Amino acid sequence: MNVVVCVKQIPDPADPGALNPDHTLKRDGKLILDESDSYGVEMALQLVDKAGGGEVTLVSMAPNGEVSGLRTALAMGAAKAVLVSDDALKGAGALDTAKVLAAAVGKAGEYDLVLAATESSDGYTGTVPEQLAALLDLPSITFAKSVEIADGTVKVQRQTEAGYDECEAPLPALVSVTAGVVEPRYPSFKGIMAAKSKPVETVTVADLGLDAGIVGWAGAGQEIVDVAAAPEREAGEVIEDDGESFQKIVAFLDGLKVL
Amino acid sequence: MALSKVWVHAELTPEGTVAPISLEILAKAREISDVVEVFTGGDGAAIAETVGKHGATKVLATGDISDKLQGVHVGAALAAAIEGGDAPDAVLLGTTYDGRDIAARLSVKLDKPVLTNNTDIDVADGIVVSTQIFGGTQIVKTKFAAGGPAIATFRPKSFVAEETGGAAAEVAELGLVDAGAAGAAKLLNRHVEETSGPKLDEAAVVVSGGRGLGEAGKFDMIEELAKMLKGAPGASRAIVDAGWVPYSYQVGQTGKVVKPTVYIAAGISGATQHMVGMKGSKNIVAINKDPEAPIFGIADLGIVGDVHKVLPKLIEALKAR
Numbered sequence: 001m002n003v004v005v006c007v008k009q010i011p012d013p014a015d016p017g018a019l020n021p022d023h024t025l026k027r028d029g030k031l032i033l034d035e036s037d038s039y040g041v042e043m044a045l046q047l048v049d050k051a052g053g054g055e056v057t058l059v060s061m062a063p064n065g066e067v068s069g070l071r072t073a074l075a076m077g078a079a080k081a082v083l084v085s086d087d088a089l090k091g092a093g094a095l096d097t098a099k100v101l102a103a104a105v106g107k108a109g110e111y112d113l114v115l116a117a118t119e120s121s122d123g124y125t126g127t128v129p130e131q132l133a134a135l136l137d138l139p140s141i142t143f144a145k146s147v148e149i150a151d152g153t154v155k156v157q158r159q160t161e162a163g164y165d166e167c168e169a170p171l172p173a174l175v176s177v178t179a180g181v182v183e184p185r186y187p188s189f190k191g192i193m194a195a196k197s198k199p200v201e202t203v204t205v206a207d208l209g210l211d212a213g214i215v216g217w218a219g220a221g222q223e224i225v226d227v228a229a230a231p232e233r234e235a236g237e238v239i240e241d242d243g244e245s246f247q248k249i250v251a252f253l254d255g256l257k258v259l
Numbered sequence: 260m261a262l263s264k265v266w267v268h269a270e271l272t273p274e275g276t277v278a279p280i281s282l283e284i285l286a287k288a289r290e291i292s293d294v295v296e297v298f299t300g301g302d303g304a305a306i307a308e309t310v311g312k313h314g315a316t317k318v319l320a321t322g323d324i325s326d327k328l329q330g331v332h333v334g335a336a337l338a339a340a341i342e343g344g345d346a347p348d349a350v351l352l353g354t355t356y357d358g359r360d361i362a363a364r365l366s367v368k369l370d371k372p373v374l375t376n377n378t379d380i381d382v383a384d385g386i387v388v389s390t391q392i393f394g395g396t397q398i399v400k401t402k403f404a405a406g407g408p409a410i411a412t413f414r415p416k417s418f419v420a421e422e423t424g425g426a427a428a429e430v431a432e433l434g435l436v437d438a439g440a441a442g443a444a445k446l447l448n449r450h451v452e453e454t455s456g457p458k459l460d461e462a463a464v465v466v467s468g469g470r471g472l473g474e475a476g477k478f479d480m481i482e483e484l485a486k487m488l489k490g491a492p493g494a495s496r497a498i499v500d501a502g503w504v505p506y507s508y509q510v511g512q513t514g515k516v517v518k519p520t521v522y523i524a525a526g527i528s529g530a531t532q533h534m535v536g537m538k539g540s541k542n543i544v545a546i547n548k549d550p551e552a553p554i555f556g557i558a559d560l561g562i563v564g565d566v567h568k569v570l571p572k573l574i575e576a577l578k579a580r
């Protein structure tokens with residue numbers, strides 16, 4: 001069984017984010033594997049393992065030929081990667097990203113399943129996987145909190161507001177997984193060494209046969225008109241607990257008539 | 260400039276009623292558009308009265324599709340209706356599981372962008388939506404520049420639902436189309452987790468715990484306090500990820516947005532991703548042993564202290580009343 005996993009490479013979420021003068025997100029520093037996608041990679045490795053054969057291929061779209069996040073996922077055990085890197089993709093919206101990923105999946109070879117995370121840590125639009133499924137004309141199940149494969153069918157517990165839905169789809173299909181579905185492994189030393197020589201095919205928009213005018217800023221169909229600081233909330237009273245501060249809380253709640 | 264017509268997703272709860280978020284969006288839709296209609300992946304007659312009261316004049320309904328996934332089928336049906344000539348200026352949905360799926364499928368069918376996670380929409384000069392970034396510290400306004408229906412999803416609690424007393428909406432069919440291979444996913448069974456007490460995103464009081472509680476067992480204090488205040492317990496992602504409480508408790512960017520009368524944060528540092536989900540609360544009480552904790556920057560009452568000392572005393576005091 002072959003699984004394609006979408007992995008986004010993002011600025012370290014621990015660093016404060018910043019915008020470029022044209023309002024796009026600054027992503028020129030070193031990028032890392034989005035933690036959300038480490039669950040997809042782990043899930044793919046486990047499914048291939050259970051199926052008793054096949055491989056995991058990564059697809060990613062990232063600026064400046066960035067591969068560090070891909071190397072992390074390769075070190076976990078993925079076999080190979082397709083990276084789309086092209087200046088024309090600056091400012092790409094979710095739909096454009098999905099179009100690029102759809103074309104990249106086409107370079108990944110035969111597959112039974114495409115995995116993605118439900119939302120990325122930096123963009124968190126949460127629409128790319130479902131758009132990708134639509135472009136690939138695949139059935140899809142989003143927000144998976146458990147994934148199993150048997151007899152050419154993927155069975156999923158899909159997170160809902162009220163609990164979860166039991167869903168299934170025939171393969172090939174696309175599934176997006178939530179954080180916590182599986183415990184992502186740490187790359188072993190051997191894995192890290194092996195990852196260095198695993199194939200990463202880097203392609204441009206033109207290599208994919210896409211028109212640079214329709215993906216990226218030019219084709220995004222959206223225009224940022226303003227960025228401003230949000231109104232701040234004022235801090236109130238801060239007191240040191242002297243053993244009796246609970247009284248203050250009781251009085252405060254009393255004043256609001258919630259007791 | 261008001262819009263001529265918008266469509267709002269009437270999302271259904273497992274009981275078949277209209278989800279609060281859809282009623283919230285309806286209130287805003289009335290403000291920006293002359294005509295407001297809803298669409299739903301389910302039975303239209305059952306909700307005609309409710310959505311009518313909230314200002315919708317028509318329900319476009321697919322009829323029962325409870326054995327299918329909403330995104331692909333409702334998305335395709337909407338696209339077919341729009342391509343058939345019945346195009347609204349905007350299609351507005353909640354940033355929910357099904358809302359995002361429908362918006363995504365529709366955006367591909369129409370080849371139009373979708374903008375998600377919005378907290379406001381303005382139509383004075385084109386259709387412009389607002390999104391909070393960097394944990395709600397900055398607001399980005401983005402204009403739809405592609406023409407055709409603008410597709411946008413909104414965070415819960417962005418608007419306040421309000422009845423207008425309108426008559427029941429007219430029910431019309433939203434014709435399903437063959438979704439081909441993509442339509443093959445099936446929904447077999449729904450599991451509804453039983454919860455007692457008010458829902459986290461509807462409760463007037465929310466008591467949330469974070470890593471400062473020290474260990475999973477100490478979350479009992481949070482639950483007890485929440486119960487005494489007839490509120491709901493909530494959590495930071497740190498303790499959800501640690502497996503102390505289920506994901507449905509999480510407040511923040513990747514969890515729920517809450518705006519209760521009182522939010523009590525115990526042992527929570529106040530990371531921007533947490534605060535974006537609770538800083539709209541009317542009153543905030545924070546208990547944290549670190550006087551530098553960012554949560555104090557937005558708290559109306561901040562207690563610099565140990566949760567293991569303050570909470571038990573608070574619980575005792577409330578019990579004694």
Ligand SMILES: Cc1cc2nc3c(=O)[nH]c(=O)nc-3n(C[C@H](O)[C@H](O)[C@H](O)COP(=O)(O)OP(=O)(O)OC[C@H]3O[C@@H](n4cnc5c(N)ncnc54)[C@H](O)[C@@H]3O)c2cc1C
Nearest residue numbers: 469470471495496497511512513514526527528533548566
């Ligand atoms: C993409 C992304 C999305 C995220 N989404 C969310 C989200 O939706 N919701 C969310 O909550 N987080 C989210 N986070 C995580 C967020 O950045 C923080 O890591 C998290 O909120 C921290 O949780 P915490 O405050 O419980 O833990 P910590 O930050 O570890 O804080 C614990 C606090 O407890 C205090 N403390 C310790 N002992 C005691 C004691 N005995 N008495 C009193 N106080 C004590 C400490 O002083 C400290 O301030 C997200 C992060 C990323 C990168």
Ligand SMILES: Nc1ncnc2c1ncn2[C@@H]1O[C@H](COP(=O)(O)O)[C@@H](O)[C@H]1O
Nearest residue numbers: 007061116117119120124125126127128
């Ligand atoms: N540039 C990208 N490269 C690879 N995968 C991506 C990219 N953008 C989004 N994805 C995938 O889609 C998921 C959801 O992203 P988003 O819709 O941006 O929240 C991510 O977690 C990834 O799995």
